[in-house]
Amino acid sequence: MREIVLDTETTGLDPLRGDRLVEIGCIEIFNRMPTGQTYHVYINPERDMPAEAFAVHGLSTEFLAGKPLFSEVVDEFLAFIADAPLVIHNASFDISFINAELERIKRPVIIKDRLVDTLLLARRKHPGVSNRLDDLCSRYSIDNSRRTKHGALLDAELLAEVYIDLIGARQSQLVLASEVTIAQVGQGDMPRRQREIPLAPRVTDTEREAHRAFIATLGDKPIWNDYLPAMAEAAE
Numbered sequence: 001m002r003e004i005v006l007d008t009e010t011t012g013l014d015p016l017r018g019d020r021l022v023e024i025g026c027i028e029i030f031n032r033m034p035t036g037q038t039y040h041v042y043i044n045p046e047r048d049m050p051a052e053a054f055a056v057h058g059l060s061t062e063f064l065a066g067k068p069l070f071s072e073v074v075d076e077f078l079a080f081i082a083d084a085p086l087v088i089h090n091a092s093f094d095i096s097f098i099n100a101e102l103e104r105i106k107r108p109v110i111i112k113d114r115l116v117d118t119l120l121l122a123r124r125k126h127p128g129v130s131n132r133l134d135d136l137c138s139r140y141s142i143d144n145s146r147r148t149k150h151g152a153l154l155d156a157e158l159l160a161e162v163y164i165d166l167i168g169a170r171q172s173q174l175v176l177a178s179e180v181t182i183a184q185v186g187q188g189d190m191p192r193r194q195r196e197i198p199l200a201p202r203v204t205d206t207e208r209e210a211h212r213a214f215i216a217t218l219g220d221k222p223i224w225n226d227y228l229p230a231m232a233e234a235a236e
Contacts, residue, residue, distance in 0.1 A: 003029050003116070004080070005087040005163060007155040008094045009057045011045050015100035020045035021070060022059050024098075025152030026080060027160045029087075032169035034160050039080040040153040042067040057150045070101045078107075086110070087163050089133055089155075091117035118159060121166050133158060140165040 005027040012019030022045050028037040042064060049061045088094045099109040122131035126139070133155060137144040142161045147154060164170045215222050 001031060002082075002084045003032075003087055004084045005029060005156045005160040006081070006094060007088070007152045007159060008097055009053075009059060009150060009152050010097050011047060011049055011053050013093075015097050018047065019097070020047055021097045021101050022049075022064055023057070023152040024077060025154070025156040026077075027153075027156045028080075028084075029160055029164075032164055032167070034157075038153065038156075039077065041073050041077065043070050043073065044068060071105045074102070074105065074107060083114075085116050086114050087116045087118060087159065089117070089159050089162075090119045091115040116163075118163055118166060121163075125166065133162065136162045136166070 007025050008021055009023035010019055010021055015021075021043055023042050024040070026039040028035045042059070044064050044067045046069070049059065049064070054060060086095075095110055095112070095115060102109050118136075119131060122136055129135070134144060134147070136142075137147075137158055140162060142158060142165070144158055147158065215225065
């Protein structure tokens, strides 16, 4: 199953009061494993950057002035997320900004049924304690030392790791790997799949005879003799 882990940065806390989106970061995961495919963009908010927001993410008005508008990147963004579930920490916050931008350019909004809110998942699994992203990284021994400021792509990368631990997917993968290893140790090599049509031999008869002639020069009991029957069988 394809899922997209998503994070945003903004100019403030409320899109209904004029705050705008300034950064989107997405990580693709497939069957609960990151694929390495990402989407990241800075966005010109067409307004100033409040000092409080700048202190959080470090994105200045001057830096963002030369970045594209949301309307210029929306098609690429929507193509990347496609119809996949969106994994977001405190999903109502991020999606309110994304949907405000979509409404501003008369595009369909993203429905709530697509959202997987890791904050709600964490509160169910760890009630009564703080479940900020930094807290979850510490709880699951995920290195967040690079997170000196908030950044959408870095936070999405960290959240992808948290999400895998939060839903128990990493433990399931480890258990499966252990079971396979035990089966291999207890029962010998696992059966190999056979090709329906064997590959054509890559060694010519001339090369094979030359190799046999070379082996004959190695003395009475060269180790290659142990492999000759297998080599002959593979060549048939």
